[in-house]
Amino acid sequence: EAGVAQSPRYKIIEKRQSVAFWCNPISGHATLYWYQQILGQGPKLLIQFQNNGVVDDSQLPKDRFSAERLKGVDSTLKIQPAKLEDSAVYLCASSFGRTSGPYNEQFFGPGTRLTVL
């Protein structure tokens, strides 16, 4: 079974530029998550989709971050404009079921490491 795919793996941009990350979840997984992992911290949930609808985006900085999951499969996370504090690893995860419960394991991709100069 193929895992969660993410691209690019690394990205370096200057502040105020825009950037986009792509995620392809495991086939058949209804729920997709984007996490931000700042150096020295654990991953923090940014947004959760169920199929192509947003379940939770309470921790997404909506003035500069946006995400979409067209057709309920692939997803794109965008930052525009980027700030220095956005430097982090952006992780995508997917799960078969609808919620973050104990029976619904999340499978993580390798992440995209973003450096904002």
Place this chain on the structure above:
Amino acid sequence: AQSVTQPDIHITVSEGASLELRCNYSYGATPYLFWYVQSPGQGLQLLLKYFSGDTLVQGIKGFEAEFKRSQSSFNLRKPSVHWSDAAEYFCAVIYGNKLVFGAGTILRVKS
């Protein structure tokens, strides 16, 4: 505030020695608890989880964890560490509908 604390940022153990990584949580009800491992350049992998029943949970790669309600802890253990266990380990808890992670513990294994 609800939180997950991993007190040790770095731990170094000798290959073949035993390991214990600490995790404490703050949560009123019975928590759903997880341990993940993250190797360099790879995504997070679930080692084990606890949500009810026996408080000693067995996981993959020879790891186990024990839930202690009285201490609000869920420490990860392994009796004999291998060099390939060098990685970062995250404790996590389900709060509401979110998976909330601790800051992680980096494990170094010396030969």
